Amino acid sequence: MRCRIVKTSELSEISGWEWAEKSRRPYVRGDTAYVPVREGYAADTEIKKRKRYNGPGYQMIGDIAVIHGSRPTESGISEIREWKNPKGIILLKGFNSGKRIPDTEILYGDCGETCHREAGHIFYIDPSKVMFAMGNRDEKIRIENLVRNSGREERIGDMFAGIGYFTIPAGRAGGMVHAMELNPDSYHFLNKNITANGLKNNITADLGDCRNLLSGTYDRVIMGHFDSVNMLRDLIPHIEKGSILHLHSIDSVENKIREILSSAGYGCKIEAVKVKKYSPGRWHIVQDVTIA
Structure with missing residues (x-):
């Protein structure tokens, strides 16, 4: 996808940009927006189409990917690494019923403390130790x-x-x-x-x-x-x-x-x-x- 790079604060002006391909949504990362460009107009960069994810199911807790249940294949682990680039990947096998201590296996990387943000709240957690x-x-x-x-x-x-x-x-x-x-x-x-x-x-x-x-x-x-x-x-x-x-x-x-x-x-x-x-x-x- 051919794009021009603008500040997200400028996106309110997009209706007046003749060069913008308005049938496609801009890609936003932080304060930067990548706006698709119509044919015949110059672009600043090109974003390659992202391949479809075909790996195992997972949940992101902070920057750690957590897989529930069965151990994935090595190719499945590679799929998650390429898709989300997590700090680490953990296999969650179950919980101790009393103190709810997780039974985990580290499949990749650093799986210690991470910071998870949810609905405006901050949660520090080590998913290898607590639920x-x-x-x-x-x-x-x-x-x-x-x-x-x-x-x-x-x-x-x-x-x-x-x-x-x-x-x-x-x-x-x-x-x-x-x-x-x-x-x-x-x-x-x-x-x-x-x-x-x-x-x-x-x-x-x-x-x-x-x-x-x-x-x-x-x-x-x-x-x-x-x-x-x-x-x-x-x-x-x-x-x-x-x-x-x-x-x-x-x-x-x-x-x-x-x-x-x-x-x-x-x-x-x-x-x-x-x-x-x-x-x-x-x-x-x-x-x-x-x-x-």
Whole structure:
């Protein structure tokens, strides 16, 4: 593609450029735009057509490519390197169910700490040591909007904070967050991310088992672990009428939630939100529970 190089700030003038091929979109990189040129007009450079990607599926966490499941071929690894030029490539085989420690294999390059940016938030992470839930992006945004639009200053408990997946959005939205995390590596990055996002005044982080760290009464509690329902009884002394719980599970656990709350003398309103497919016929669900 033949192009002229202009500043992105000048793109608003493109309608007046006789030389610009307006049927094709400019390619933008930072402050520089490469505008396609019509036949018969001079160009500054030529961008070769990018070949179609045919490699294995991956996700980019910062500048590290993460592959889930089966080990790719050497040609597949080469495809990713040519396509994304990552700092490193990791194979993620699974997680320890307790502290959610990833079982990984480094396939290429340097796979240590990286900086991942998502929806305006900064997350420092080492994906070879701690989990990052890419599929929860919409849920993080939803939580941020719920906190921002609640009409009150909320005291929020995040019982499984990790590196701050929900803690950072909730704190950014104005919540006063008590973040609890069991994994020391995740806790290290949680504190680093609190600082990186300028949220020290909004977030307090504690290391340990959340069942032993819960304190006071919470207006909202984020329970982002699939075994959350089995820790609901530990939370009951720390909620009251009007408290809102966001309880994650695989498939619905609504009946169990109602049973546990009823035994403590509470009613509730429950709305289920589907986050993503977990496996064929099964869903990762968040139950929004309002205590009555």
